[in-house]
Amino acid sequence: MNFTPLGGGREIGANSYILSINGLNIMIDCGRHPVKEGYGSLPLIEDLDRVDYIVISHSHYDHLSSLPYVLKKFPDVTVLTSTENKFLALRILNNSVEVMKKKNEKCGEPVLYTHRDVKKTRKKIVPLDYLQPVELSNDIVLTLYPAGHVMGAASILIEHDGKKLFYTGDISLSPQLTVPAATLPERADIVISEGTYGLKDAQTADRHSEIRRLNKKLKKILESGGRVLLPVFALGRGQEVLFMILKQMESGKLPRVPVYINGMVHVLTELFLTEHSGIDNNERAWLREAIKKYVVVVPRKFNWLLKEKRPMILILSSGMLIEDTLSYVFAHEILIEEKSAIYFMGYQSPESPGFSVLEAFRNSKTVTFDEEELEVNCDVDIFNFSGHANYFELLEIPRRLQPERLIYVHGDEEALENLKEELRYEFQIDIPENLENIAL
Ligand SMILES: [Zn+2]
Structure with a gap:
């Protein structure tokens, strides 16, 4: 061999x-x-x-x-x-x-x-x-x-x-x-x-304590009128993070704000609901209902949403803010908003824009987006939902x-x-x- x-x-x-x-x-x-x-x-x-x-x-x-x-x-x-x-x-x-x-x-x-x-x-x-x-x-x-x-x-x-x-x-x-x-x-x-x-390193943090840490931060941002971008991989983190956020909202641990997802997260969540055998039927039915109640798919023409500065959660791919993806386009706006936040859900490749944003936040530096030097004014953090x-x-x-x-x-x-x-x-x-x- x-x-x-x-x-x-x-x-x-x-x-x-x-x-x-x-x-x-x-x-x-x-x-x-x-x-x-x-x-x-x-x-x-x-x-x-x-x-x-x-x-x-x-x-x-x-x-x-x-x-x-x-x-x-x-x-x-x-x-x-x-x-x-x-x-x-x-x-x-x-x-x-x-x-x-x-x-x-x-x-x-x-x-x-x-x-x-x-x-x-x-x-x-x-x-x-x-x-x-x-x-x-x-x-x-x-x-x-x-x-x-x-x-x-x-x-x-x-x-x-x-x-x-x-x-x-x-x-x-x-x-x-x-x-x-x-x-x-x-x-x-x-x-x-x-x-x-x-x-x-931090990746050994357990999931429950990470949920508590994320909840605390989300609550603070949403209650002070900011919005939160959660960049995700459309397959996997998309469903996991959506499920988690909706559970927290239903149990009253998070403010009930609109949750925006992009087309690919939506399509794969639908496939998850119809094809995936690893989730029991009660949970499946619950997720379907919760999606109807809180989730909005980002429309094709979304310029108005880019400028919409009110409490909301945006679960958008890609997970590492790769150029030209929806998470990158929204990050471009959100980075400069003082009340808002970008929270990464897992690993960031050292060559990715996501990694650069984290570095810029930690070292109070600027980051280049679409050839524009931006100050990182929003809160930035990384969580382990890998x-x-x-x-x-x-x-x-x-x-x-x-x-x-x-x-x-x-x-x-x-x-x-x-x-x-x-x-x-x-x-x-x-x-x-x-x-x-x-x-x-
Ligand atoms: Zn993988």
């Missing part, structure tokens, strides 16, 4: 990995870099001459969004993903086409694939149920495990020649409001683990699975090195660079 990152080696990038077993090439995930643009955002597939299967762990941009592009180069590939994820993936890929088209008109960025390519992708996807082993070829068996993280997310177990290889994907061992916890196999010989929260394993869970995963080999991917270099340092006496650990081949 051989393992090679094409993206996601010592970074959170265009996550994509090649696992070669007896001449069979299995591509695990097929993402785009969250901050880079155009061809530079793709995994490093130039030297790849064959792919037999592509397995998609979940529908976040950095795990999914190259898929139609890669399928143009390798049209005979079979794509495997969880049944729930199939619906999401196609919806999100079609949205990516629209985003690329808009950027193409604005600044000439290439459109990497079209709606037609997404249609072709649909035909290639074979949906799989969790925990149902499937044979990829003689003596290679694949099983998807529920990964927590977001709806439809899977970890991947590949068995060959008596060896078990387990790829965590983005994983959460703790249950969330909207997704149950991950299921792990009993053991594995090789573990390929994400390491997003490999640094032992769907990723926290630091302690990242240590727990290999300790439970007891692998001979442990490989870390999908994390900032410092975070991955920190995990290696912590576990160096317990496991043989590799942290490959992109295109570095690891023989297993």
Whole structure:
């Protein structure tokens, strides 16, 4: 067996990995870099001459969004993903086409694939149920495990020649409001683990104390007449944060103000309500009613809302304020409002505008938005509502699975090195660079 990152080696990038077993090439995930643009955002597939299967762990941009592009180069590939994820993936890929088209008109960025390519992708996807082993070829068996993280997310177990290889994907061992916890196999010989929260810092704060801390701040801002922007990833944090805010409002812990969400958060919340099996029917019915009562979808023409300075909560994607997204456009206005606030819900890539806003706030500096120097007058903070394993869970995963080999991917270099340092006496650990081949 051989393992090679094409993206996601010592970074959170265009996550994509090649696992070669007896001449069979299995591509695990097929993402785009969250901050880079155009061809530079793709995994490093130039030297790849064959792919037999592509397995998609979940529908976040950095795990999914190259898929139609890669399928143009390798049209005979079979794509495997969880049944729930199939619906999401196609919806999100079609949205990516629209985003690329808009950027193409604005600044000439290439459109990497079209709606037609997404249609072709649909035909290639074979949906799989969790925990149902499937044979990829003689003596290679694949099983998807529920990964927590977001709806439809899977970890991947590949068995060959008596060896078990387990790829965590983005994983959460703790249950969330909207997704149950991950299921792990009993053991594995090789573990390929994400390491997003490999640094032992604020990310170990527990969810309940984070809800209390957020509530206190939200209440203060809303009662003093300000508005709050909560940037989210449309899939996952979108539903989790919406659910949490509505619960707090219904129980009287938060002022009952309008909650604005953008189109993509809305579409994925609808899919969550109709397709997701990890939420019970009472909660589903409750969420539906609460949405009717408090939630407004941001209309196409929203200039009036940009200037509307009254108490409201805006739950908008993207989660890291990536340029040209709705959260970026609203942040541009809200940053300068003294009474208002921007609260991040999880990890900010050091290259993202979200990270720059946090830094500017902490160091009383200005931040550049749309080529304009802005003073950060509003309150800014970061909370841990992540769907990723926290630091302690990242240590727990290999300790439970007891692998001979442990490989870390999908994390900032410092975070991955920190995990290696912590576990160096317990496991043989590799942290490959992109295109570095690891023989297993
Ligand atoms: Zn993810």
